[in-house]
Amino acid sequence: MKARILVVDDEQNLADLVAMALRYEGFDTVTAASGTAALARVADFGPDLIVLDVMLPDFTGVEVCRRLRRQAVHIPVIFLTARDATEDKITGLTSGGDDYVTKPFSLEELIARVHVVLRRTKPSDNPRLVFADLSIDEELYEVRRGGELVELTPTEYRLLRYLMVNANRVLTKQQILDHVWDYDFGGNDGVVQTYVSYLRRKVDGREQQLIHTIPRVGYVMRLPR
Template sequence: MTSMNAATSGPGKTDLQRPDGSPVRVLVVDDEETLAELVSMALRMEGWEIRSAGNGTDAVRIARDFRPDAVVLDVMLPDFSGLEVLSRLRAEVPHLPVLFLTARDAVEDRIAGLTAGGDDYVTKPFSLEEVVLRLRALLRRSHAVSSSMGSTLVVGDLTLDEDSREVHRGGEPVSLTATEFELLRFLMRNPKRVLSKAQILDRVWSYDFGGQANIVELYISYLRKKIDAGREPMIHTMRGAGYVLKPAT
């Protein structure tokens, strides 16, 4: 399994919510306790409400009470398979979006999951960011949730359109590389929250660079030159803690 650093800060402001305005609900099902907790924490950072289960029996029981909007489901479980869990869940909620997790890379395993009714899958090892992005896409397609902010993130006079990938500061366009865009998107999804280098490495680069955490400093400096140059700064360094993006005062 690729090393994945878990975020430990509280939930951020989400742009997806249930029609009644309450947080999106996701059920995470995996018998690897550490992995389930990592995925759960990454989803909580989206502002979503999360429950987890370590086997199929608990998954079906929890789903009946919790009524999730989507399920992250491991194919291999200790009591019965994720395909059986899917069958039981869909018997009660026919269009429930399901994202499969699988350690197996064979094409027939992927086909089996999708044929059984799974909406999408990720193969272990995977990045937490990939799981979040795929879930967001499934939720939007399901129409079980609504978007309160569309695809545009706004912090102060800084805007980022996740669909067109356009960024503006004070109405002026800002040209970013793909990595700079992902870094800024992560910062803007978590405004006024201090993000550690470990959190940024995991969410932007998808794995642990070990002693090379200075790559975060490098890309923060790139962003500052494009976002803050000649303007009131928005990206701040919190010594010993990480970085935070705040509206200019």
């Protein structure tokens, strides 16, 4: 089946151009010109990925993403924006976004990022990962700790999965950036520290600690020593 992509941008010519390029790549695409329209298209179109402009006429793309995450809608989001400050990138990604493309951009770059994000968020052939009393069911998109369901954002989910796949292996912050976000922050690893803290509150909150900091290096998932 074709992957369905929703393109949200109030510049209709740009939205149509992006949608046409994605259709040429074999995707099924529709467009929306506002945050309200985007939320409506999510409900009736059921996209597999959203290409989402940050600046929209009613409310921001970041707010669209936050509303979807509050509704537990785990659709990958690639933000489009004319702003390229690191703080803006971190805001977009910490709101639940999966990647960030700055205008002007090449269609080839955007299409490549669409393929990467879809490939990265596609469930693996092995639907279940287990470490200690922590488990991920990739078919149901469920995370459980001690049998209790844990609600995660898509980025938190990918971070946890990467740590679990590499359990007992120390991962640098740059490795985590490359594999979880697949985006070059120019050496800024603050977003990794932020998301690890989010994940710890949800996964390690009342249980034995599984996510450990290796000072000046990165993080590792292992049993307490």
